[in-house]
Amino acid sequence: MYGTVFKQNYGWYINQKQYKYGFYGNIGTQKPFVEEIPDHIFEVIDDELENNFETKTQRLQELRSKRRERNREINDERKELLKKYADPDNPEFQPEDIDGDHIYEIKQEYNDKPRLPPDEAEELEQLEDLIDENWDRVSTAIENEVREEFGHHEIGSRWESETVLYNIIESKYGDEYTIKRHHRPDWLEGLELDIFIEEAGVGIEYQGIQHYEVVEAWGGEEGLEERQERDQQTKELCREHGVELVEVRYDEDISEEIVEKRVDSLL
Structure with missing residues (x-):
């Protein structure tokens, strides 16, 4: 994010x-x-x-x-x-x-x-x-x-979905795993994972519309290109370090069902 x-x-x-x-x-x-x-x-x-x-x-x-x-x-x-x-x-x-x-x-x-x-x-x-x-x-x-x-x-209005996603993951897996938010390990070279299930090595990224379309408030076309480059870099670094990366799009309904479908098999 x-x-x-x-x-x-x-x-x-x-x-x-x-x-x-x-x-x-x-x-x-x-x-x-x-x-x-x-x-x-x-x-x-x-x-x-x-x-x-x-x-x-x-x-x-x-x-x-x-x-x-x-x-x-x-x-x-x-x-x-x-x-x-x-x-x-x-x-x-x-x-x-x-x-x-x-x-x-x-x-x-x-x-x-x-x-x-x-x-x-x-x-x-x-x-x-x-x-x-x-x-x-x-x-x-x-x-x-x-x-x-x-x-x-307002600040935060675009991050409500990420918060909902985090709360679901915390409630489902928090008793068994350490759940970190906005995780910045050294190997990500300054980038971050929105959510990280530490012991399982699973990262979760909520991708807002600004990751797929030009949004002027997010830097327009140049901002989109830079974000997509960073997204690709995040994927490659996760792959190099054995971290499974799960992406949830802005146009998907965030629910326990989608979390179970994407995450359960990786734990």
Whole structure:
């Protein structure tokens, strides 16, 4: 499965929409303009974050700033100490001070110094986890808003069939096999398999219409040629590495019956 060219063509508009709401890169890098954020953005945010939204994002910035400042202080202390030990005119200087192991120990001692008190470090970690979990949904909601303005489909609408296919395979075979999604082994040379049944060595690809016909949103004719070349490369690499590749077309009804017909005999 490969990404669309929407962000390449409309990335500026997405960024401007994020800036409008006060999101610069993610929720936590700038205090959002809560009065500007529409309801459909807040709807994708967890209740835990939505409650006291401004307070939590402000606290995140405070803790990150404190951590950065302490990190600078520690680095400055370390540099000064290393300069002192490396100065032959320093009365405390000893030849062993220039020993690589000794220098490493000094650096490691400073690297291990806490940048925040334990309670604040834990608080920051929890806030960052909470922010990160929500940022993907927020950024998707903002991009979908831009897509709607330009008449494009929402993110994910083309992948519903792949998700259904994955859920069927997981429910049927997940107890016995390890089921991986968007699997990128080294031997695929940067390509991926939509679904991979690990122990059986079976890969499953859901092929949308963009793999068979020209779709402007997917790069037009040039995009089709590139996708088909990658599809062929995937087939050849799977064959070379003993992986059975199953393809499911966009115009096929996805059901347990079709999965059993295509997959059961390969397990």
